[in-house]
Amino acid sequence: MSDTQIRASADALMRQSTTYKPPRDPVQIIRWTLLFMGAVVMVMPIVYMLSASMKYPHEMFDLNIIPREPTFENYIYVLADGRFIKWFVNSLVIAIITTISAVFFDALVGYTLCKFRFRGRYLIFIAILSTLMIPTEMLILPWYMMSLHFGWLDTYWGIMFPGLMTAFGTFLMKQFFETVPDDFLEAARIDGLNEFQIWWSVAMPLVTPALSALAIFIFLGNWTAFIWPLIVTTDQALYTLPVGLTTFSVEQSVQWELIMTGAALATIPTLIVFLVFQRYIIRGVAMAGLKG
C-alpha cells in the first residue's frame, strides 16, 4: 500500500461519520444492538476492576457494579504505601526518555536512508531491517550479561538502553519521508541551511502525524513493558509499574480489592490520556499498523 493510500484509509477510518439518530432499519437495529452488547462485554473487565477498587472487602465479591458504599480507602491505603508513586514516576520517566530517544533517532536514520544517496546505504537499511526478525527474548540473556558486567543492573539506564532506537520506527519513518518532496529540501539547501537544519526544521514538520503515531506506539510499548524491567531490576525502588504491580499483588495474595486498586492505578492514567487524545491515538495506531 502506498503512503497516500495509508493516510487516506487512516483518515477515512476517522471520518466514518457518527450519527446520534438511532437506526430505523431492522437489520441495522439488530446489528447495532449486538455490537453494543459486544462493546459492553469488552469493557467489563475494566469496569469491574474500577468498581472493585472502590468497594469494601465485604462487598467485594457481589456482582453489583456500582458500589453500595463507595470508598476511596483502598486507594488511600495503596498510595500510602509510597512505592506505587515511585513506580509510577519510574515508569513515566523511562517511557518518556525512551520515546524521545527512539522517535529522534528513528526519524533521523529513516530520513538519512531515504533522502541521502551514498555507498552502503542499502546494506545499512537491510541490516537494520533484519533486526526485526530477532525476538527480544533472544537478546535478553546477552543484555543481562552486559548489564552485569558494566554495572547497569538496577539503574534507569539499564532498563532503558535496549529501547533507545527501534528498527520498526526507522522503517516507518523511512516510508513516511518518501512523501516529502525533494524540492523542498533543495530549496532549503539553496537558502543555506545545513543538513541537520533541513532535517529538523523542514522535513520533520512535514511528517508530524507519523511522528506522533510512532511516539504513541513506543510510549505504550515501554509503559507496559514487563519482561526486561523484571529481569534488570531487583531493587524495588527502581521497579517500573508493571513489575511493581506483580510484586504488590503477590504480597496481597487474597486481598483482591487492593490488587484491583493497584491494577486500576496502573490503568487509569492511560485511560485518561486515551479519552483526551482518542482520535489521534486510533488514527496513529491505524497508520503505524498499516505500515508495519
Place this chain on the structure above:
Amino acid sequence: MNLYSRLSIERKRTVWAWAFLSVPIFFYVVIRFYPTADAMVLSFQNWNLLGARSWAGLDNYVRLWGDPVFWKVFRNTFMYLILGTPISLVISFVIAYNLDKTRFLHGTLRALYFLPFLTTAVAMAWVWRWFYQPVPIGLFNNILSSVGIGQVRFLNSTSNALPSVLAPAIWAGLGFQIIIFMAGLRAIPVSYYEAARIDGVSNWTILREITLPLLKPTIVFLVVFSSIGFLRIFDQVFNMTTNDPGGPLNSTMPLVMMIYQTAFSSYSMGYAAAQTVVLFTVLLVVSLVQLRILRDR
C-alpha cells in the same frame, strides 16, 4: 568547475549522512548484532553466571531434545498460536465488518472496543485471575452459580488453564486488530461495491468475492503480527500462575517462560540460550510459512 562543485556537495552530503548514522550504527552493533551473535555462541556453552564460560558443543541442544518439559512447552507454545490467532482474527473481523456499517454512536463503540488494547497486560492478568477464582470470590463462577450452573475450574485444571490464560491476551489484542481491519476495509474503493450492487450481487458474495480478497494484505499482516505475539506470550502466564509458575503441571508454560526460568531461576545460561535460538527459529519458520501460504493464494 560546475562539475567539481556538484561533486563537492555530494561529498559533503555523504559526510553528513555518515555523521547522522554514526551513533545509530554503534547502537545497532552493540545492542542488537553483538548480543544476537553472543546468544548463539552461548547456546554452545555452559555458564552459571559466576564462573567462566566453557564449551559444551551440542550438549544444550541434545539436552533440550531429550527434555520432556521442553516438548510439553513446545506444544503449549503452539497451542497459544493455534487457538489465539484464528479466534482473535475471526472475532475482530466480524466486529470490524459490522462496525464499519454502523453509524449510530460509531465513535463511541469504536472507542469501547479499542480501550482494552491500552491496558497493561500485567494489570489485566490480575483482573482476569480474580474473575477465574472459585466461588465465592471469582466473578465468572459467581455468575455461573447465580444462574444455577455448576462451577468451572479455570486456572487449577490442566485442560482449562491454557485457554484461560490465553483469553485476556486475545481480549487485549482485539482492539488493535479491529482498528487495522476497519482501516483496511476503508481502503477498498467504494466503486467496487457500487458496481456489485448495480449487478444485484448478494451481500455474502460481495464479502467473499470483493471484501476478503482485497483485504488480503491486511489479513496477512494481522496473521503474522498476532502469531508472533501469541508465540511470545509471557506477561499473562507469569502473572496468572505466580503460585505455581507455568502450572498446573506445566500446562500453561510457554517457551519464553521456560527461557526465563532456565536463565534466572536455574542460572543455566547456556541451556537458556539454546532455548532462545529455538524460539528465534520457530518465529522465523512460522512467519515464513504463513507468508508463503497466504501470499500464494
